[in-house]
Amino acid sequence: MRRLLALLALAPLAACGEANMAEQPSARTWDKNNFFPQGMTMRQPVAGTVPRNDPAKAAPQPATITESLLTRGRERYGIFCTPCHGASGDGRGMIVARGFPSAGQLTTERLRQASADDLYRAISQGHRAMYGMGQMIPSADRWAIVAYVRALQRSQDAAVAALPPEDRAKLEASR
Ligand code: HEC
Structure with missing residues (x-):
């Protein structure tokens, strides 16, 4: 430990002499290293380290779709997906309007047929120009978003006859 502290204390002095601070001595992961007892550069994770992405x-x-799951999904969709896919899933979000590659419609026949696992995987790992969001959206929230995407798909592919009577009456009245 004392050796390590001594080394750390010297490090700034060593760096001062260099015009280019980006070029400082460093150890590579797989290099031998006499500084540490096992002769390895690689270190074990500190006790209690939590993996970022623990499968x-x-x-x-979720086995059942509840209203609270959909509400959560709608909120998370609004945060993570609307910038690209748009609030209705038409693929015309704000950053697409600013030049990002078209994000694609989420309500196409193909994606309606896609399994929930496929949608979950697209969110987790990304798809073409879309980066994976597994690191930033907890797993349960990704399922909530999938449920909401299903609701978006349904909302744009429902027969009038399938509407509850009161909604149907409202629709008829608005014609
Ligand atoms: C940075 C922009 C961006 C964000 C944010 C984004 N997407 Fe995407 N998404 C894309 C692009 C681009 C594609 C690929 C379109 C193509 O080339 O087919 C895509 C494709 C998809 C696909 C299609 C996969 C397939 O098999 O065709 C799904 C499903 C999807 N996104 C869902 C989501 C969901 C849900 C969110 C929010 C959690 C999200 N995306 C956030 C840009 C984005």
């Missing part, structure tokens, strides 16, 4: 922590797909 064991993946939440199972």
Whole structure:
């Protein structure tokens, strides 16, 4: 430990002599290293380290779709997906309007047929120009978003006859 502290104390002095601070001595992961007892550069993670992406922590797909799940999904969709896919899933979000590659419609026949796992995977790992969001959206929220995407798809592919009577009456009245 004392050796390490001594080395850390010297590091700034060593760097001062260099015109280019980007070029400082450094150890590479797989190099031998006499500084540490096992002779390895690589270190074990500190006790209690939590992996960023622990597959064991993946939440199972919810068995039932509840209103609170959809509400959560709508909120998270609004935060993470609307900038590209738009509020209705038409693929014309704000940053697409500013030049990002078209994000694609989420309500196409193909994506209506896609499994929930496919949608979940697209969110987690990304798809073409879309980056994966597994690191920033917890697993349970990704399922909530999938449920909301299903609701968006349904909302744009429902027969008038399938509407509850009161909604149907409102629609008829607005014609
Ligand atoms: C930075 C912009 C961006 C964001 C944010 C984004 N997407 Fe995408 N998404 C894209 C692009 C671009 C594609 C690929 C379109 C193509 O080339 O087919 C795509 C494709 C998809 C696909 C289609 C996969 C397939 O098989 O065709 C799904 C589903 C999807 N996104 C869902 C989402 C959801 C849900 C969110 C929010 C959690 C989200 N995306 C956030 C840009 C984005």
